[in-house]
Structures are given as structure tokens and as C-alpha cells.
Amino acid sequence: MDGLQSWWSYVVGHSDDVFEATLEHAQITVTVVILATVFSVALGIYVQSRPTSKAIALAISGIFLTIPALALFALFIPLVGPGNSPAMMALFLYAILPILRNTVTGLDEVSPAVVESARGMGMSPAQQLWRVRLPLAWPLIMTGVRISTLLTVGIAAIAILVGGGGLGVFIQGGLTRLGLPNSVESVWVGTVFTVVLGLALDAVLSLIQRLTSSRGLRA
Amino acid sequence: MSESVAPVITKRRADQDDAAKAAVVSVTSTTRLWRRFSLLLAPVLIVALALVLWFYYQSLGVGTTAQIQVSSALDWDTKLRPQLTQHLTIAFWSTLLVIAIAVPLGVLLTRSGVRKIGPAVLTVANSGQALPAYGLLIIFLALLGQGARTVIVALVVYAILPVLRNTMVGLDSVDRSTLEAGRGMGMTRLQTLLRIELPLAVPVIVAGIRTAMIINIGMATLAFLIGGGGLGITINSGLKLNQDPVLLVGAIMVALVALTFDWLGALAERFLHPRGL
Amino acid sequence: MAVEPKIRLDHVSKVYPGTDTPAVSELTLDIDPGEILVLVGPSGCGKSTTLRLINRMIEPTGGRIYLDGDDVTDVNPDQLRRRIGYVIQQIGLFPHQTIAENVATVPKMLKWEKKKISARVDELLDMVGLDPRVYGGRYPKELSGGQAQRVGVARALGADPSIMLMDEPFGAIDPITRESLQNEFLRLQDELRKTIVFVTHDIDEAIKMGDRIAILGKQSVVHQADTPERILAYPVDDFVRSFIGAGTAMKGLAFERVGDLDLAPFDGPNGNGESGAEPTGTITADATLYEALEEMLRTADGKTIVLDDSGEPAGVVELSHLSDALRTAQDEARRHYDELEAAS
Numbered sequence: 001m002d003g004l005q006s007w008w009s010y011v012v013g014h015s016d017d018v019f020e021a022t023l024e025h026a027q028i029t030v031t032v033v034i035l036a037t038v039f040s041v042a043l044g045i046y047v048q049s050r051p052t053s054k055a056i057a058l059a060i061s062g063i064f065l066t067i068p069a070l071a072l073f074a075l076f077i078p079l080v081g082p083g084n085s086p087a088m089m090a091l092f093l094y095a096i097l098p099i100l101r102n103t104v105t106g107l108d109e110v111s112p113a114v115v116e117s118a119r120g121m122g123m124s125p126a127q128q129l130w131r132v133r134l135p136l137a138w139p140l141i142m143t144g145v146r147i148s149t150l151l152t153v154g155i156a157a158i159a160i161l162v163g164g165g166g167l168g169v170f171i172q173g174g175l176t177r178l179g180l181p182n183s184v185e186s187v188w189v190g191t192v193f194t195v196v197l198g199l200a201l202d203a204v205l206s207l208i209q210r211l212t213s214s215r216g217l218r219a
Numbered sequence: 220m221s222e223s224v225a226p227v228i229t230k231r232r233a234d235q236d237d238a239a240k241a242a243v244v245s246v247t248s249t250t251r252l253w254r255r256f257s258l259l260l261a262p263v264l265i266v267a268l269a270l271v272l273w274f275y276y277q278s279l280g281v282g283t284t285a286q287i288q289v290s291s292a293l294d295w296d297t298k299l300r301p302q303l304t305q306h307l308t309i310a311f312w313s314t315l316l317v318i319a320i321a322v323p324l325g326v327l328l329t330r331s332g333v334r335k336i337g338p339a340v341l342t343v344a345n346s347g348q349a350l351p352a353y354g355l356l357i358i359f360l361a362l363l364g365q366g367a368r369t370v371i372v373a374l375v376v377y378a379i380l381p382v383l384r385n386t387m388v389g390l391d392s393v394d395r396s397t398l399e400a401g402r403g404m405g406m407t408r409l410q411t412l413l414r415i416e417l418p419l420a421v422p423v424i425v426a427g428i429r430t431a432m433i434i435n436i437g438m439a440t441l442a443f444l445i446g447g448g449g450l451g452i453t454i455n456s457g458l459k460l461n462q463d464p465v466l467l468v469g470a471i472m473v474a475l476v477a478l479t480f481d482w483l484g485a486l487a488e489r490f491l492h493p494r495g496l
Numbered sequence: 497m498a499v500e501p502k503i504r505l506d507h508v509s510k511v512y513p514g515t516d517t518p519a520v521s522e523l524t525l526d527i528d529p530g531e532i533l534v535l536v537g538p539s540g541c542g543k544s545t546t547l548r549l550i551n552r553m554i555e556p557t558g559g560r561i562y563l564d565g566d567d568v569t570d571v572n573p574d575q576l577r578r579r580i581g582y583v584i585q586q587i588g589l590f591p592h593q594t595i596a597e598n599v600a601t602v603p604k605m606l607k608w609e610k611k612k613i614s615a616r617v618d619e620l621l622d623m624v625g626l627d628p629r630v631y632g633g634r635y636p637k638e639l640s641g642g643q644a645q646r647v648g649v650a651r652a653l654g655a656d657p658s659i660m661l662m663d664e665p666f667g668a669i670d671p672i673t674r675e676s677l678q679n680e681f682l683r684l685q686d687e688l689r690k691t692i693v694f695v696t697h698d699i700d701e702a703i704k705m706g707d708r709i710a711i712l713g714k715q716s717v718v719h720q721a722d723t724p725e726r727i728l729a730y731p732v733d734d735f736v737r738s739f740i741g742a743g744t745a746m747k748g749l750a751f752e753r754v755g756d757l758d759l760a761p762f763d764g765p766n767g768n769g770e771s772g773a774e775p776t777g778t779i780t781a782d783a784t785l786y787e788a789l790e791e792m793l794r795t796a797d798g799k800t801i802v803l804d805d806s807g808e809p810a811g812v813v814e815l816s817h818l819s820d821a822l823r824t825a826q827d828e829a830r831r832h833y834d835e836l837e838a839a840s
């Protein structure tokens with residue numbers, strides 16, 4: 001309990017810094033996830049009816065997810081220099097697959113009978129998409145967004161290694177001062193707040209998912 | 220490190236709000252096509268990337284025309300080769316340990332007595348996705364001190380989730396009636412486990428192992444932070460020295476290792492199916 | 497026939513891409529205003545394809561399609577479809593919308609006023625026998641199959657189209673519910689007088705629902721298109737004969753009513769008719785000959801008493817009445833086809 005107490009007093013003592021780092025971490029994550037969502041949903045809609053493009057898009061976004069984060073972060077440095085930018089670009093690539101895959105699966109799962117009747121009532125392809133197919137795929141798309149968010153929050157902690165910010169700052173700070181007072185507390189702050197941020201964002205997204213999904217789709 | 224989502228993971232609509240089940244997936248025809256495609260695309264990409272790396276490395280003139288810093292950081296015999304070996308050693312042992320722990324644990328957690336706590340374990344496992352690998356690594360450093368051993372312990376803790384989850388999901392998805400049939404033929408519980416449940420769950424478990432392996436290769440990139448070596452050293456040297464060539468060689472080598480092993484994992488997944496599935 | 501057909505298919509063909517044989521080959525068919533035309537034929541003969549050509553869900557590869565005399569082969573298909581109700585076996589209700597929202601789909605697309613839409617939705621749900629206050633706010637998953645198809649019909653009637661296309665609408669519904677849906681639908685049609693093209697593979701459903709039936713063979717070739725009475729009385733070829741199957745003559749009895757017959761006199765309960773024992777079974781004058789036959793068989797009398805409106809015996813229907821009626825129908829049909837042949 002001593003550890004917990006000293007940890008808490010460290011948090012209280014550095015509350016401004018903790019808040020700032022959490023905010024920056026959240027900003028990185030939210031920006032990346034929003035961009036990735038727009039991109040992946042649009043791409044998913046485009047490739048869904050084109051089997052070859054679909055396979056290529058999924059395969060490539062799967063490859064991104066295979067490349068270790070530090071390597072992918074580093075690959076962007078020659079392009080944009082150190083800082084948050086290379087981290088965000090890499091995180092964007094990571095965030096694509098879960099959203100893309102769920103968009104495609106969600107659209108695939110829309111019953112052909114529903115599309116047939118939408119068409120049969122005279123809906124244009126755009127109306128079929130906006131009024132029927134996307135709303136039906138939406139809960140699954142949001143699940144993908146949630147997976148991407150958790151992923152992004154966790155990986156963003158190493159942005160510090162390529163000169164970026166976020167909660168990784170506390171982990172890095174603890175590492176460089178390891179053995180000195182408060183170093184372990186600092187590492188724990190970075191770690192715990194990252195997890196808490198992830199869970200908080202997930203809770204918000206889960207609420208959004210609930211509010212934006214039709215009651216008729218709930219099991 | 221890549222906190223790769225288990226590849227099998229999409230989900231049935233009914234499970235939407237259930238975080239634990241969100242991990243469970245039905246393999247649609249899309250994913251099947253996509254995976255077959257990945258299987259073909261990956262080697263092409265790997266060879267292309269390897270060639271790019273080779274020519275790039277040659278063009279740098281390591282040991283001859285390159286700057287001292289670059290030459291020393293990228294020397295094959297004293298830097299890159301040992302780092303590669305360390306990297307693979309770490310990934311190998313941690314993956315092996317993960318299998319040795321997670322598969323029996325998964326079996327245990329699906330036996331009738333303790334089955335009820337299974338979903339809770341899965342929920343915790345899933346929310347662990349936001350756990351930053353970096354933080355975990357340093358916490359273990361503080362607890363266990365420097366070295367490859369610490370790295371391996373941290374990696375095992377971190378990568379155990381996908382294997383545990385897939386073992387449980389794989390075993391749970393074996394059709395009840397198949398089990399009944401086995402029991403009806405007079406098989407003991409152990410026999411049904413070894414002859415029916417485990418063989419049928421193999422594809423899902425292998426998928427989990429592949430994910431764990433990729434996570435381990437990714438996390439081994441961070442091993443340098445706590446004195447565990449690995450190719451992360453080269454990337455870090457590039458960052459510290461502000462030398463893009465060093466950075467690029469390190470990053471591309473790491474990517475190559477990950478892509479190659481992921482592809483091998485995909486092959487294993489494809490060919491380790493029990494016949495008739 | 498002086499009336500202009502509501503729908504005219506003129507040598508319409510459809511060859512699906514990647515196939516050699518047409519799914520529909522040179523089909524010519526007129527559908528009159530206010531009638532139910534049933535397309536019936538074995539599975540895979542091209543019924544659905546034919547139906548989907550009419551609202552251009554698929555584009556014809558040959559021929560022209562006319563609605564109300566206008567060539568619609570090249571008009572905007574989305575606009576066209578809003579004028580045509582379409583009901584499919586799988587129903588295809590929008591699971592994310594309430595029943596009321598589902599039914600309001602077409603009126604909304606046509607930008608009706610809100611008030612008018614909600615009044616229309618209530619009217620339609622009432623029409624198909626669902627209380628709007630109970631069902632309007634429900635979601636499709638909260639309905640039974642029969643209820644869902646009622647909503648499917650209501651939704652297709654949304655903007656009061658004059659044409660309805662129905663592709664095996666009751667095909668996936670249990671027999672008892674199907675029977676009541678068929679009856680209600682016929683009652684509804686008595687009021688609405690839509691022009692309906694109704695697809696089924698079930699000859700009994702065709703006989704029940706159709707004002708006219710078109711019996712289709714491979715590639716939607718029309719073997720016979722006529723009233724159910726005539727088809728049953730006079731199948732033009734072996735294909736039709738085998739498709740309508742056993743019991744054809746008996747099915748034909750369902751189209752005549754006992755009241756239209758020249759009944760034998762009723763001799764009273766203790767009368768000494770030379771034909772032997774008096775019949776014991778009774779039916780009303782508006783019963784069909786089929787029902788009369790059933791009553792004769794049930795009582796094993798070979799005849800049955802017909803009661804008038806006040807429940808008094810009005811006469812007796814005998815087996816010979818039935819065979820005479822069948823023969824008359826056959827003669828009429830033969831004469832009809834002979835005339836047609838002579839005319840051509």
C-alpha cells in the first residue's frame with residue numbers, strides 16, 4: 001500500500017503534467033482514429049463490391065499491422081522528421097485494418113433481400129447506401145473503431161521514442177531516472193493512465209455506438 | 220511492436236456489445252479470400268523489400284565510403300547479425316513459453332468445473348489491449364533488472380492473451396454433439412479432449428500463436444531499452460545519431476523479420492488444419 | 497378486348513451475362529387493369545426474372561415494356577419503381593427501422609408531407625390488419641413471419657401504386673397463416689383493384705389467387721394463359737396437364753356455385769323418390785360444387801340437400817349435376833379455343 005500511496009502522491013504532485021500528457025495522448029489517438037475511420041469506411045464502401053480490390057486492401061492493411069511499431073514509426077522519420085507526426089502516420093496505418101475489415105464484413109452481411117427491396121422501392125444506389133446498408137453495418141463498424149482506438153492508445157505510448165509526446169513521456173522519464181526517487185512511480189503513471197485513457201475512450205465509443213445504432217439491430 | 224489483432228477476429232452481429240465475445244469470429248468468404256491473397260502477396264513483398272534493403276545497404280558503402288558512425292552502426296558481423304540473432308532468440312523463447320503456459324491454461328479454463336470464470340478472463344484479456352508494451356517492459360525492468368531474461372518474462376505476460384483467448388474460443392466452439400458422440404463411444408474425458416477437442420481447435424489456436432509470435436517479434440524491438448539487445452538497437456542508433464540510413468536499415472530489417480515470420484505463421488495456419496475441415 | 501392493357505410485354509428477352517440460354521425468351525404478355533395475373537411454372541423457369549423485368553430490377557436484353565401504353569423500357573428505373581409495388585418472398589423489411597418507418601419509405605422518398613405520411617401509414621397498417629398503435633413502433637425482429645409479410649404488402653402499397661409485383665409473397669409462410677393471408681389479400685384486392693402480377697410455383701395458389709393464370713415453361717414460354725376455369729377444364733398440352741397435376745376435374749368444381757344449377761326437386765323428408773333413400777347432408781346455395789361433392793362423399797348418399805337463405809330445402813344436387821357441369825365447362829373451353837384457332 002506504500003507503493004500505491006507514493007504513486008498517488010506523485011500523480012497529485014504532477015497533476016498538471018499528467019493532465020497535459022493524457023490530453024496530448026488523447027489528441028493523438030482521437031485524431032488518428034477519426035482520420036482512419038473516414039478513410040477506412042470510405043475505402044470499405046468502395047472495395048466491398050469489388051472482390052479483388054477488397055482482397056488487396058485487406059491484405060495490405062494487414063501487412064501494416066504486422067510491422068513492429070518502432071520500425072514503422074521510424075520509417076516515417078526520413079519523410080517528416082521526428083515528433084508526433086511520424087507516430088501519427090504509423091498509427092493511422094495500424095488503425096485501418098480493424099475498421100476496414102468490419103466495414104466490409106458489415107456491408108457483406110446486409111441481407112440481399114433487404115437490398116433487393118430497397119432497390120425495388122426505387123432507392124437510388126446512394127439512398128440504398130445511406131439509408132439502408134450503412135445503418136445496418138454501423139454497429140459492426142463502430143466495433144472496429146473501438147478495436148482501433150484501443151490499439152492506437154496502447155501503441156501511441158512509444159511516440160516518445162521518435163520524439164513525440166503523450167503518456168510515454170512518463171515511462172521514458174522513469175526509465176532514464178531508474179533507481180532515483182519517483183522513477184517507478186513515473187513509469188506506473190504512464191502505464192496506468194494509458195490503460196485508463198483506453199478504457200475511457202472505449203466507454204465513450206461504446207455509448208456512441210449504442211446511441212447511433214438502431215434499437216432494431218440489438219440482439 | 221505490433222499489437223496485432225488476432226486475424227480471425229470479426230464478429231457475429233448478435234455479440235455486438237459483448238466485449239468478450241467481440242473477439243470471436245465467423246470466418247466469412249471475404250476473409251478467406253483475403254487470407255489466401257495475403258499468403259501469395261506476402262512472399263512477393265518480402266522478396267521485394269529484401270532486394271531493396273540489399274541494394275540500399277550496398278549503396279551505403281558500409282566500411283568503405285560511408286561515414287564512420289554509419290559504418291560502425293551497420294556493420295554486419297559486429298552489429299546486425301548478433302542483433303538479429305538476439306532478436307529471434309527473444310521472440311523464439313517467449314513464444315515457446317507462451318504456448319507452454321497459455322494452451323494448458325486455456326484447456327483448464329474450459330473444463331466444466333471452472334468454465335464459468337472463462338468469460339470474465341476473456342473480458343479482462345480484451346481490455347488489456349490498451350496496455351502499453353513500453354510501460355510493461357520498464358515495470359519488469361524495475362522488478363527484475365536488466366537483460367534478455369526480463370524481456371522474455373515481459374513478453375510472455377504481454378503475448379499470453381491471444382493464445383489463451385484463442386485456445387478457449389477454439390475449444391468452446393467445438394460442436395457439443397461431436398463431444399456427445401465421442402463420449403457415447405466410450406471415450407474418457409481425457410480422450411475426448413486429446414482426440415476431438417484439441418485437434419478441432421488447432422486452427423484457432425495456431426492463429427493465436429501466430430498473433431503472439433508477431434507481438435513478440437514486435438516487442439523484441441523494444442528489448443534494447445532494458446539491455447536485451449535486438450534490432451531495436453540499430454533503429455535507436457539511427458534516431459540518436461540522426462542518421463536516416465541507419466534508421467532505415469534497422470526498420471526495414473525488423474519489418475522483414477516480422478513479415479517473414481507472419482507469413483510462415485500463415486502457412487502453418489493453412490496447413491495445420493485437421494483433415495476434413 | 498377494347499381496354500388498353502395496363503402492362504404489355506412485347507417480345508421481351510433476358511440473357512444473363514455469362515450465360516448462353518436466355519432466362520426469358522421473347523415473352524409477349526398483356527396484363528389488364530385491375531386483374532391478378534398469376535405467373536406459375538416449375539422452379540427455374542424464369543418467373544422471377546420476368547417479374548423483375550417489369551420494374552427493371554434487371555434490364556431486358558430484347559423487346560419493349562409498356563405501362564399504360566407508354567414505353568418504359570428506357571425511363572429512369574428508380575422513378576419507375578416508386579410507381580410499382582414490389583413484394584418478395586424474403587420480405588426484406590429494413591431491420592433498423594420501425595414498422596411505421598418501413599411503411600413510410602416510398603412516401604418519404606416522394607417527399608409527401610409529414611402529416612399525410614403518418615395518416616397513410618396508419619391507414620395501410622389497418623388495411624393489412626395490424627393495429628398501428630400496437631405495431632407502428634415495433635421493429636421487424638419483433639414480428640412473426642405472417643405479420644412481417646403483411647407489413648411487406650403495406651410497404652409496397654405505400655404510395656398507392658396502381659401496379660403490384662409479388663414474387664412468391666406467401667411462399668415462406670406456414671400453410672394456415674398462408675391461407676388467411678391469401679384470403680385477406682383477395683378481400684383487399686376487391687377494394688383496391690390493383691393490377692397485380694403474382695408469381696408462384698404452387699398451382700393451387702395460382703388457381704386461388706388468379707383472375708388469369710399464365711402457365712410458363714422453360715425460358716418463360718407461355719404454354720397457356722387463361723382463366724383458372726378454362727385451364728382446368730381444357731389444358732392445351734401435356735406440359736400444362738402434367739403441371740396442374742391430378743384432380744384437375746375436381747379443382748374445376750370449385751368455380752361453380754350450387755345456386756346456379758338446375759336442382760332436382762326435394763321430395764320431403766319422407767318422400768318416396770325412386771332414386772332410393774333421401775339424402776341426409778345439407779349445404780347452402782352459395783356453396784361450390786366442390787363442397788357439394790365433399791358433402792355427398794361424406795354422407796355416402798351420392799346427393800345432398802340444398803338449403804335456401806331461410807334454411808328451407810330448395811332442392812337436391814346430385815352427382816350427375818357435377819359431371820354435367822364439368823362437361824359444360826370443357827365444351828365451353830374447347831369451343832373458345834376452336835374459335836381462337838379459327839380466328840388466327
Ligand SMILES: Nc1ncnc2c1ncn2[C@@H]1O[C@H](COP(=O)(O)OP(=O)(O)O)[C@@H](O)[C@H]1O
Nearest residue numbers: 512513515519538539540541542543544545546
Ligand atoms: N443473376 C443471374 N445470373 C445468371 N443466371 C440467373 C440469374 N438469376 C437467375 N438466373 C437463371 O435464370 C433462370 C430463371 O431463374 P428465375 O427467374 O429465378 O426462375 P424462377 O423464379 O422461375 O424460379 C434460372 O435458370 C436461373 O438459374
Ligand SMILES: [Mg+2]
Nearest residue numbers: 540543544545
Ligand atoms: Mg423465383
